[in-house]
Amino acid sequence: MKKSYTIYLLPLAICFVACGNEKPSDGLKNIENFYYPLSDLQEGRVYEYEPLGDKRHPPVYWYYKSITQDGKGYLLGTSYGPTFAPDQFVREEQVDNGMLLNDFLIYETDAEGKSQPIKAEIEAANVFPFKVKPLGSVLLTSLHWRPLGDTSSITLVRNRQYDSDTSFTYQGKQVEAVKFNTRELVDQEEVGHLELEFGGTEIYGENLGLVYFRKDIDGEQRIEYQLKATYSMEEFEAKFKQKLELEGL
Numbered sequence: 331m332k333k334s335y336t337i338y339l340l341p342l343a344i345c346f347v348a349c350g351n352e353k354p355s356d357g358l359k360n361i362e363n364f365y366y367p368l369s370d371l372q373e374g375r376v377y378e379y380e381p382l383g384d385k386r387h388p389p390v391y392w393y394y395k396s397i398t399q400d401g402k403g404y405l406l407g408t409s410y411g412p413t414f415a416p417d418q419f420v421r422e423e424q425v426d427n428g429m430l431l432n433d434f435l436i437y438e439t440d441a442e443g444k445s446q447p448i449k450a451e452i453e454a455a456n457v458f459p460f461k462v463k464p465l466g467s468v469l470l471t472s473l474h475w476r477p478l479g480d481t482s483s484i485t486l487v488r489n490r491q492y493d494s495d496t497s498f499t500y501q502g503k504q505v506e507a508v509k510f511n512t513r514e515l516v517d518q519e520e521v522g523h524l525e526l527e528f529g530g531t532e533i534y535g536e537n538l539g540l541v542y543f544r545k546d547i548d549g550e551q552r553i554e555y556q557l558k559a560t561y562s563m564e565e566f567e568a569k570f571k572q573k574l575e576l577e578g579l
C-alpha cells in the first residue's frame with residue numbers, strides 16, 4: 331500500500347543587508363521587506379498558521395531562528411504538527427539576489443515508534459527572489475527523498491512566480507502584501523508513478539513574511555492557511571503548555 335504525504339512546505343529565507351532600492355530603469359520591484367523580518371528572529375520566534383475552510387486540517391507551527399556561520403547568513407526553521415513533534419527542518423542561505431535552499435529534512439516514525447530524520451537531495455534550490463516584475467521569471471525548487479523502509483522515492487517540484495501587489499488583514503490591521511502563484515508536483519515513484527499536481531497562491535505581508543497560502547489539490551479539495559499569530563518561545567510555552575524540540579537548531 332502506498333503512503334500518503336501532505337507536505338506543508340513553507341518557504342524560509344535570510345535577507346542580506348545590502349539590498350538596494352527598486353531601480354525604475356530595470357522595471358524590477360524590490361520585495362525584500364515582504365519576507366520574514368530577520369533582524370527580529372535572532373532569538374527565534376514561533377509562527378502559528380491556522381486552517382481556513384476545512385477545519386479538519388490541523389494548525390501548523392514553524393519556529394524560525396536567524397544565525398550567522400562562517401560569515402554567511404542563514405535562517406533555520408522547524409515545523410511542528412498538532413502533537414508538537416517536529417516534522418520538517420529547513421536551512422536557507424543568504425545569496426545576493428534572494429535565497430537558496432541548503433538543507434531539507436522530513437521526519438518519519440520508524441517501526442519502534444521513534445521519529446527519524448530523512449535528508450532530501452536538492453536538485454534545484456531556488457526559493458524566493460528579492461527583485462521581481464509581474465508574471466516575470468519562474469523560480470524552480472526541486473528535491474527528492476526515500477521514505478523509511480520503502481522502496482519508493484518522493485519528488486517534490488515547485489514553481490513560484492510573482493503575480494501582483496495586494497493587501498492582507500492580519501489581526502485586524504491592513505498590511506501591504508505581495509502575491510505569488512505556485513504550481514507543485516508531488517511524484518511517488520515505485521514500479522510506476524503516482525503523481526499529484528496542483529496550483530496555489532502565497533501572500534507575503536510587509537515586515538511579516540508568509541501570511542497566507544492555498545493549495546488547490548483538485549476541483550473539490552483545498553488546503554488553505556493564514557498566519558494567526560507569532561510568539562517568542564517563552565510566550566508559546568506559556569500559552570500552549572508545550573516545549574518544542576528544536577531539531578537541527
